[in-house]
Amino acid sequence: MSKDLTISVLMDFYGDLLTEKQRDTLDLYYNKDYSLAEIAEDLDISRQGVRDFIKRGEKQLYEFENTLKLAERFDVITKQVQAIEILLNEMNSVNAVTKKVNIMEKLEKIKKAL
Numbered sequence: 001m002s003k004d005l006t007i008s009v010l011m012d013f014y015g016d017l018l019t020e021k022q023r024d025t026l027d028l029y030y031n032k033d034y035s036l037a038e039i040a041e042d043l044d045i046s047r048q049g050v051r052d053f054i055k056r057g058e059k060q061l062y063e064f065e066n067t068l069k070l071a072e073r074f075d076v077i078t079k080q081v082q083a084i085e086i087l088l089n090e091m092n093s094v095n096a097v098t099k100k101v102n103i104m105e106k107l108e109k110i111k112k113a114l
Helices: 004-015 020-031 037-042 045-069 070-090 093-114
Strands: none
Touching: 004 020, 004 070, 004 093, 020 045, 037 045, 037 070, 045 070, 070 093
């Protein structure tokens, strides 16, 4: 996963734990593709201040993930659900149809919980 995408994913999980300035700065930089100069102008701070907010915010996001592992667990569960769906779609026997429907319903509940 690219660094930009990684930060965006971590922002989804932990963005609310950052300060408002860090969250806004990271959002503008990673999600809206603003330059440091554009962010500095929008937030009325220096380019160095923007860079500092980005670096501190990134560091905190990685620390949150290293401690809580929410994004990692979400990725693992998502991959497991996809693997189960593939296996279920490969089931062809008549006896398996009822079981398949029950399992698919349970998988949908898991997806909604994510």
